[in-house]
Amino acid sequence: MADDLTILTSATKAEQYQSLIPQIEALLQGEADLVANLANVCAALKEQFKWFWVGFYLVKNGELVLGPFQGPVACTRIAKGKGVCGAAWQQAQTLVVPDVDAFPGHIACSSLSRSEIVVPLYDQDQVVGVLDVDSEELDQFDQTDALYLERVVRLIKFHV
Helix, strand or coil: CCCCCCCCCCCCHHHHHHHHHHHHHHHHCCCCCHHHHHHHHHHHHHHHHCCCEEEEEEEECCEEEEEEEECCCCCCEEECCCHHHHHHHHHCCCEEECCHHHCCCCCCCCCCCCEEEEEEEEECCEEEEEEEEEECCCCCCCHHHHHHHHHHHHCCCCCC
């Protein structure tokens, strides 16, 4: 397990992810507790990228329920198909939203959020949650984020 993260500040986005992913792997290695692992992934991403909000929602009883996160208080429950998180769950695909105000049905947990990326979490072939990342900047996320955040969520094991 890593004791501390090495944070890159003067590197490309891809280089930052390439440095961070092995560190996340080290954090997760040998730890079977899902909540602990989700919490550490949130913390690592928030520390590296300084995003406004990073967190997980997990599917429970037919809705997304707030899990570990870093940032201000958040919406607790989200219905399937509602907002960016619910849409990513329903569509089973990563959604990159350059301007949340232009997304039909966006759920504004914070008026400070301007752009968002949501990545589905899979257990086998079933979506069991989402990684949700919000920024205070418009157009913060792109296909580089989608590629690497999809790699990050594949590191999370739901059954050990």
